Amino acid sequence: MEIMLSHCPACDGAEFQPLFTASDRLYRTTAERFQVVECKQCRLMRLSPQPEPAELENYYPKNYWFTPEASAASRLEEMYRRFVLLDHIRFVERALRESGESGPALDVGCGGGLFLRMLRDRGFRAIGLDFSLDAARAAWTSNHAPAACATLSLAPFRERSFSAITMFHVLEHLYDPRSYLRAAHDLLQPEGRLIIQVPNAACWQFRLLGAAWNGVDIPRHLYDYRPPDLDRLLDSCGFRVLRRKYFSLRDNPAGLATSLAPDLDPMARRIRKVKEGPGERLAKDLLYGALVAAALPFTAIAAACRAGSTIMIEARKKT
Ligand SMILES: [Zn+2]
Numbered sequence: 001m002e003i004m005l006s007h008c009p010a011c012d013g014a015e016f017q018p019l020f021t022a023s024d025r026l027y028r029t030t031a032e033r034f035q036v037v038e039c040k041q042c043r044l045m046r047l048s049p050q051p052e053p054a055e056l057e058n059y060y061p062k063n064y065w066f067t068p069e070a071s072a073a074s075r076l077e078e079m080y081r082r083f084v085l086l087d088h089i090r091f092v093e094r095a096l097r098e099s100g101e102s103g104p105a106l107d108v109g110c111g112g113g114l115f116l117r118m119l120r121d122r123g124f125r126a127i128g129l130d131f132s133l134d135a136a137r138a139a140w141t142s143n144h145a146p147a148a149c150a151t152l153s154l155a156p157f158r159e160r161s162f163s164a165i166t167m168f169h170v171l172e173h174l175y176d177p178r179s180y181l182r183a184a185h186d187l188l189q190p191e192g193r194l195i196i197q198v199p200n201a202a203c204w205q206f207r208l209l210g211a212a213w214n215g216v217d218i219p220r221h222l223y224d225y226r227p228p229d230l231d232r233l234l235d236s237c238g239f240r241v242l243r244r245k246y247f248s249l250r251d252n253p254a255g256l257a258t259s260l261a262p263d264l265d266p267m268a269r270r271i272r273k274v275k276e277g278p279g280e281r282l283a284k285d286l287l288y289g290a291l292v293a294a295a296l297p298f299t300a301i302a303a304a305c306r307a308g309s310t311i312m313i314e315a316r317k318k319t
Helices: 053-059 072-099 114-121 133-143 177-187 204-212 227-236 252-260 266-271 278-304
Strands: 016-022 034-039 045-047 105-108 126-130 147-149 162-168 188-199 239-245 310-317
Touching (some): 114 133, 126 133, 133 147, 227 239
Parallel strands (some): 105 126, 162 188
8 A cells, every 4th residue: 555645745836747756775674666756846856656554664674773782893884883973963962052942852752862861971961852662761770761652743732832843854754744744833842953864865975866866765755855845844944044054964974875885884784684704794894984984075075165965954933
C-alpha cells in the first residue's frame, strides 16, 4: 500500500514533474525503487508515492542511533561524536542565551541522547522525545537523559514550557511536518527558539551527485527541502527565521564521504551486518576517515557560498 498525494502539501498545486528514481542506497533495506517528484508551482520535492507507515517502518533499521559499548573502539567513536556535535551545541547555546527564557530545552528525535547529555553538561535542562521506545530508553540508560516516547503532536507536555525545541534531521522524515511545527509553536515559551536542521536540497553536493547524494536518503526522506521551502513552511506555522547556517561539522563532510562511498560508511556497515575481519574493518574505517577529512575543504567552501549540504535554522514565534 502506498500514499499518492494528488496535491502538493505546501501550495496545493496539482501538477508535478518526476525528477529521478532510486533505491535504498545506504542501508539496502529494500530493492524497490522510489520516485522523487517536484511541484511545478512551488518546487517542493517529495517522494511520490509515499510508503504507508507500516511499510515505511521496514525501511528504518533497528539501532538507527548510536549506543556506546565498553570497547576501546566504541569509546573512541563516542569521543569523535562528541567533538563533531560541538557545532550543534554552540548553535543551540547561543539561541538559548539570546532567548532569555528559563524553561528546559526539548530535543525532538533525540535518538541515543548524546546531545541532551552535552547540553546538560553545560548547565542547561534538557529532555528528549523520540517515537522509538528503544531510542528513548537508550537516551536514559546510556546518557541519563530523561526522554519520552511519543510524537510531538501528541506529546505529554504543558504549553509554553520550553525555552528551545530542537529538531535535527526530523522534518524530512514526517508525513505532516506542519503538525510538528504547530505543536512546537504551542510548546515554546513566548521568546523560545525553534532550531531545525535538514539536508539542503539546494546544495552543491546534490547538483553534482544527483540521486547519489546521501541527503535524499531514499526511501526514508519523504521531503527534500530547499531554503525557500523551509521559509514558507515556517512562516505558515507562525515562525520568523532569525539565523541560518549551512555548515555542520558532523554532517557535511561525512555526508559527502558517504555519498561517494556508501559501502565504507561505518553505520551502514554495522546496520547491514557486513562480514569483515578486524584488519579489514580497521582499513575501511581509516579509509572512510581519510575521505571525511578530504571532504572538509570542499564542504567548508560550499557552506560559505550557502550551498552546504545541510541547513540549520533558528526561528522564533512571530509577534
Ligand atoms: Zn507546491
